[in-house]
Amino acid sequence: MEKDQDKILREVTDSEYKYGFVSDIEMDMLPKGLNEDVIREISKRKEEPEYMLEFRLKAFRKWQEMEMPHWAHLQIPEIDFQDIIYYASPKKKEGPKSLDEVDPELLKTFEKLGIPLEEQERLAGVAVDAIVDSVSVKTTFQDTLAELGIIFCSISEAIHNHPDLVKKYLGSVVPYNDNYYAALNAAVFSDGSFCYIPKGVRSPMELSSYFRINAANTGQFERTLIIAEEDSYVSYLEGCTAPMRDENQLHAAVVEIIALENAEVKYSTVQNWYPGDKDGKGGIFNFVTKRGICKGDHSKISWTQVETGSAITWKYPSTILKGDHSTAEFYSVAVTNNFQQADTGTKMIHLGKHTKSTIVSKGISAGQSNNSYRGLVKVQKGALNARNFSQCDSLLIGDQCGAHTFPYLEVGNKTAVVEHEATTSKIGEDQIFYLNQRGISTEDAIGMIVNGYAREVLNQLPMEFAVEAQKLLQISLEGSVG
Amino acid sequence: MLKIKNLHANIEGKEILKGIDLEVRPGEVHAIMGPNGSGKSTLASAIVGRDYVEITEGDILYMGESILEMPPEERALKGIFLSFQYPVEIPGVSMVNFLRAAINEQRKYRGLDPMSPSDFLKLMREKKKLVGIDSALTNRSVNEGFSGGEKKKNEIFQMAMLEPKLSILDETDSGLDIDALRVVAQGVNALKRPDSSTIVITHYQRLLNYIVPDFVHVLYKGRIIRSGGKELALELEEKGYDWLKEEYENSLNGAL
Numbered sequence: 109m110e111k112d113q114d115k116i117l118r119e120v121t122d123s124e125y126k127y128g129f130v131s132d133i134e135m136d137m138l139p140k141g142l143n144e145d146v147i148r149e150i151s152k153r154k155e156e157p158e159y160m161l162e163f164r165l166k167a168f169r170k171w172q173e174m175e176m177p178h179w180a181h182l183q184i185p186e187i188d189f190q191d192i193i194y195y196a197s198p199k200k201k202e203g204p205k206s207l208d209e210v211d212p213e214l215l216k217t218f219e220k221l222g223i224p225l226e227e228q229e230r231l232a233g234v235a236v237d238a239i240v241d242s243v244s245v246k247t248t249f250q251d252t253l254a255e256l257g258i259i260f261c262s263i264s265e266a267i268h269n270h271p272d273l274v275k276k277y278l279g280s281v282v283p284y285n286d287n288y289y290a291a292l293n294a295a296v297f298s299d300g301s302f303c304y305i306p307k308g309v310r311s312p313m314e315l316s317s318y319f320r321i322n323a324a325n326t327g328q329f330e331r332t333l334i335i336a337e338e339d340s341y342v343s344y345l346e347g348c349t350a351p352m353r354d355e356n357q358l359h360a361a362v363v364e365i366i367a368l369e370n371a372e373v374k375y376s377t378v379q380n381w382y383p384g385d386k387d388g389k390g391g392i393f394n395f396v397t398k399r400g401i402c403k404g405d406h407s408k409i410s411w412t413q414v415e416t417g418s419a420i421t422w423k424y425p426s427t428i429l430k431g432d433h434s435t436a437e438f439y440s441v442a443v444t445n446n447f448q449q450a451d452t453g454t455k456m457i458h459l460g461k462h463t464k465s466t467i468v469s470k471g472i473s474a475g476q477s478n479n480s481y482r483g484l485v486k487v488q489k490g491a492l493n494a495r496n497f498s499q500c501d502s503l504l505i506g507d508q509c510g511a512h513t514f515p516y517l518e519v520g521n522k523t524a525v526v527e528h529e530a531t532t533s534k535i536g537e538d539q540i541f542y543l544n545q546r547g548i549s550t551e552d553a554i555g556m557i558v559n560g561y562a563r564e565v566l567n568q569l570p571m572e573f574a575v576e577a578q579k580l581l582q583i584s585l586e587g588s589v590g
Numbered sequence: 591m592l593k594i595k596n597l598h599a600n601i602e603g604k605e606i607l608k609g610i611d612l613e614v615r616p617g618e619v620h621a622i623m624g625p626n627g628s629g630k631s632t633l634a635s636a637i638v639g640r641d642y643v644e645i646t647e648g649d650i651l652y653m654g655e656s657i658l659e660m661p662p663e664e665r666a667l668k669g670i671f672l673s674f675q676y677p678v679e680i681p682g683v684s685m686v687n688f689l690r691a692a693i694n695e696q697r698k699y700r701g702l703d704p705m706s707p708s709d710f711l712k713l714m715r716e717k718k719k720l721v722g723i724d725s726a727l728t729n730r731s732v733n734e735g736f737s738g739g740e741k742k743k744n745e746i747f748q749m750a751m752l753e754p755k756l757s758i759l760d761e762t763d764s765g766l767d768i769d770a771l772r773v774v775a776q777g778v779n780a781l782k783r784p785d786s787s788t789i790v791i792t793h794y795q796r797l798l799n800y801i802v803p804d805f806v807h808v809l810y811k812g813r814i815i816r817s818g819g820k821e822l823a824l825e826l827e828e829k830g831y832d833w834l835k836e837e838y839e840n841s842l843n844g845a846l
Contacts, residue, residue, distance in 0.1 A: 538678045545638055545674075546692040546748065547666040547699070556691065560682030560731065 137196035140325065142189055144168065147295055150195050154264055154298070159275060167284035167294030174288045180422055180451035181480040181512055185356070187393070192358060193326040194296045238318045249313070258342075259304040260315050263331055266302035273304060277335055281364040281399045281428070289360040289422075290397040293329045297362070300330035305340035305371070314570055319348040319361075327358040334364070336371035338404060343374040345573055348417070352382050354390045356419060361396045369404025369431065374412070376569050377425075378577050381417035383584075386475075388447025391419025398425035402434030402460075410437040411454065412568040414577040416584040419448060424482065426455035429463035429491070436465040439565040441577075443558075443584045444477030444509070453483035453514075458491040458524070467498040470562050473509035474585055480512040487524040494524040502532040503561055505554075505585065555582030591616050591653065591787045592637070592756055598647035599636050606632045608812035609648070614756070619788045621798055621823060624809035625831045630791045631675060633809070634760045637789075638672045639665050652756070667699040671754030673745040675761040680732040685744075688732050689714070689751055696752065717750040721777035739770035746777040753781070758789045763797035775800030795827035808834055 138149060147168050151161040176184070253260050259270060267274050284294040301317040319330060336342055348359075359381060367373050375398075384391025394417070400409040411425040427436035438454040456465035465485065473479040479502065487494045502511035513530050535557055543553035559566065559578050566574050592614040599607040606629045614620050624630050636643045637650060639662035649656050657665055680688070693713075694704040705713070714728060723743050733741050742762055749757055759778065763771055778788065778801050790801055798806075798820065806822040807814045810831070815838045816822065826834075 536678060539680050541640060541662065542674065542678045542680070543688075543692075544662040545666050545672050546688070546752065547663050547695040548691055549663050549695075552691065552695075556683050556688070557680060560680055563682040 137193050137326070140191055140193050142168075142192070142194055142296065146194055150296060150298060153195065154267075156264075156267055157271065159271070160267055163279065163284060164295050167291045168296075170285045171288065171291035171295055174285075174291055176288050180482070181478065181514070182420055182422060182449050182451050184393070184420060187356075187358065189292075191325070194329070195298050196326045197298070238320075253311070253313075253315075256309050256312070257306040258309060258311055259302065261302055263297075263300040263302045263333060266304075266333070270302070270304070273335060274302075274333070277364065277366055278331075278333055279364075281366060281401050282362050282397050287397060289395040290362050293331060293360050293362045293397070296327075297329045297331040300361070301332045301334075303332075303334045303342065303344060305336045305342045307337040308339045309337075310340065311342040314343050314345055316345040316347070319346065325355070325357075327360065329359075330361045332361070332363040334373060334375070334400075335366045336368060336373045336407075338369045338371060340368075341372045343376070343570060345376045345378075345570065347378050348381055352385070352390065356384075356391060356393050358393050359395070359418075361398075363396070363398040363400075363425075365398075365400030365409055367400065367402050367404065367407035367409050367434075370406045371404060372408040372410075373400065374410045375400070375425070376573055377411075377413040377415070378569075378573060378580065379413065379415045379417050379421070380580060382419075383417050383448050384419040384446065386446050388419070391448070392417065394418035394421045394423060396421075396423045398423065399428070399455075400426070400436075401428040402431050402436060402463075404434070405431040405460070406433045407431050408435040408437075410439075410568070412437075412439040412565065413441070413452075414562075414565070414569070414580065415440070415442040415450060415452060416580050418450070421448075421450040421452050423452045424454055426457070426484075427465065428457045428459065429465060429494075430459045431463075432460040433462045433464075434460055435463070437568075438465075438467045438469070438483075439568045440469045441472065441562040441565045441581065442469070442479055442481075443472045443581060444474070444479045445584055446475040446477060448475075448477045450478070451480045451482055453481045455484040456486070456496060458485075458487040458494040458496070461490070461492045462494070463491055464495045465497075467496070467500070468564055469498075469500045470565055471500075471502045471511050472505065472558060472561070472581075472585065473502070473511050474505035476508045478510040478512070480514060482514040482516075484516040484518070485526055485528075486516075486518040487520050487526065489520040492521060492523045494521075494526075496524075496526045498526075498528045500528075500530045501561070502530075503558070504532065504534045551582070554585055558582070558585055591618075592789075593651040594637075594648070595651070596648035597633075597636065597645065597650065599632060600644045600646055601632060601642055605646070606643075606812055607636065610809075610812075610814060612807065612814065614787045614789060616787055617784045618805065619782075619790065619801060619803045621790045621792060621803035621806045621820075622809055623792060623795075623806060623823065623826060625835075626793065628809045629812045630793075630809050631760055634672060634758050634789075634791055637665075637758060638662055638670060663695075667696055669755030671749050671752060671757045673742070673749060673757065673759045673762050675764065677733050677736075677741045677745055679734045679736075681734050683732050685728040685730060685732055686714070689728075689748065692748070692752060713751065717747060720780055721747045721750050722773045723747045738765040739767065742766055742774055743770065743777075746774050746781075750777065750781055754786065756787050756789070757781075758791065759801075760791045761793065762790070763792055763794065771797060772800060795823045798823045810835060810838060 147164050282290050285291055303315055365373050381392035381394055402409055409427045429436055436456055442450045442452050444450050469481045471479040471481055481500045485496045500513050504511055515528055517526055519526055539557050540553045558581050569577055594610050594612040597607050597610040622630055645658055690710055803820050806818050808816040
């Protein structure tokens with residue numbers, strides 16, 4: 109039924125990115141461009157203490173000496189860093205922050221996005237920190253969490269209210285000079301989430317950040333810091349969307365996770381930045397540095413990501429396994445369609461003895477997109493009996509897309525066991541027809557096959573997120589078999 | 591139920607079916623036999639609407655309506671079921687999810703609400719018993735890691751779940767040992783209703799010992815060259831296809 113599939117393809121590619129609306133919110137922004145004055149101004153507007161300004165300036169000076177990395181399997185157009193607005197915030201009225209003070213237009217935006225910021229979130233049991241453009245606009249459930257000693261707030265608040273923790277840990281996992289985009293982030297980051305779980309506490313709810321780029325010509329540079337003390341546990345989720353715009357917008361975030369002895373942090377991302385239109389125009393450049401350290405013995409960090417958005421993704425959530433017997437996991441589904449490009453994967457750095465890492469990466473490419481897995485497994489000399497298992501699968505839909513796998517293994521001792529498996533397959537006409545013959549439409553059939561393929565990863569997501577992610581996978585790929 | 595009129599069909603530009611006429615009425619079992627390459631599977635594919643089969647002439651009427659322009663899923667929803675010769679594996683998709691989706695699509699098509707999970711599981715249990723399928727199989731992904739016999743049994747199980755009006759069994763007997771064959775045949779017979787029809791496509795007669803046809807048609811070089819009752823199958827078993835082929839070739843020569 110060639111015609112049918114063409115029709116579906118047309119319908120879907122013509123259908124709009126669901127989150128592509130622009131909210132009419134009064135903004136307070138700095139002019140375009142980046143220099144030391146802009147950085148001083150950002151710091152001043154945020155009324156930051158001196159140590160933060162120092163941190164920013166140090167990073168900025170380093171960044172100026174650095175060059176954009178070109179090693180990824182990506183075609184990145186020239187980015188004019190002077191043509192970006194580095195600070196934009198929804199205008200706020202004076203006075204204490206309460207619900208009535210939030211711009212109703214903004215609340216409407218969250219409603220459209222289906223983010224539970226009001227009473228319903230009590231039912232959903234998810235605490236949300238919502239960040240629009242550069243500023244955290246509302247963090248829910250702070251009080252409930254505070255009773256347990258959990259701090260969940262914007263990083264700006266943490267800089268003011270918890271300077272000791274911020275000074276101790278900010279930049280400790282991703283140093284200000286780590287890489288080009290991390291340095292840029294350190295210089296200009298305007299907000300982000302901060303999360304601290306005290307010793308022996310299990311967070312009773314999922315903590316969630318929601319990021320949205322709204323204003324035109326702005327970049328988003330959020331910074332997230334998660335600290336899990338001994339014997340603590342937290343599950344953290346992040347989601348993101350952006351309006352549809354013809355120009356590319358830059359998103360360069362940094363996430364740092366510190367897991368102390370016997371602590372466990374589960375970090376889940378459903379990334380749905382605007383991917384650009386079907387001709388590859390517009391979309392977000394998603395250049396993100398995420399890294400965690402299993403600092404204490406028996407600690408665990410688990411990354412799960414479902415990546416369906418962005419025009420270009422450059423992202424390698426990594427873990428340093430420093431504590432003995434520490435564990436790290438990386439579960440990823442990355443979907444690219446039309447002209448999207450993704451170069452994503454992980455780094456597992458084994459330093460401690462008996463450390464164990466698992467990598468499950470499922471790439472799905474459709475249209476004329478390019479999807480690369482890039483992963484490093486490094487076992488240091490002292491990491492006796494380290495183990496890694498990597499599985500990298502690629503699924504191709506159609507014959508104009510590309511899938512690539514770049515695994516790097518560096519094993520420094522003989523007791524390590526490192527296994528790597530990789531497969532590439534094409535979504536089969538036969539599979540689709542089999543489902544058609546049982547009364548299931550082609551669209552649903554593709555959704556079912558892709559979700560089956562990605563099931564191992566989706567199973568890692570918290571329930572509500574998994575359902576959302578499943579729908580997203582289907583939407584991202586609908587009509588891609590032509 | 592099904593009426594095929596002067597059906598001509600190509601695959602990749604080559605004519606495979608060269609004028610098939612066939613009528614299947616409610617309650618009937620038709621066997622389509624013939625040597626390899628005679629067009630049996632192409633005929634099945636044409637009925638269920640595979641896109642690589644290009645219909646160049648003729649028509650297929652199902653319940654009085656031409657289905658040539660109908661997408662395959664709609665044909666399925668209207669009650670046409672194909673038991674595949676080579677059922678595909680769909681990794682990660684559980685049998686339960688797959689069948690629930692299929693059942694609920696069918697219900698939606700008929701304007702019914704989705705089946706409740708408990709009714710669905712009850713139905714599964716019943717039908718499993720009916721076709722004698724191992725419980726464990728339905729806890730796995732669709733056909734994944736199934737043996738040849740298990741795959742074929744799974745097809746019949748799906749048929750039991752979906753209760754089609756017209757079932758086409760494409761070489762369901764191939765690759766089955768005699769015990770599996772018996773189980774499959776029993777399942778098919780148990781599912782027979784006065785208002786449903788079955789087309790059994792097979793190379794060999796042995797399946798027809800268990801599923802007794804009302805009519806047997808021999809397909810050769812894209813045409814039905816002989817039709818008869820169940821005794822025709824026995825005759826073929828005994829004498830092979832060569833005598834029919836010869837007769838057919840001679841008749842062509844005679845016609846010149």
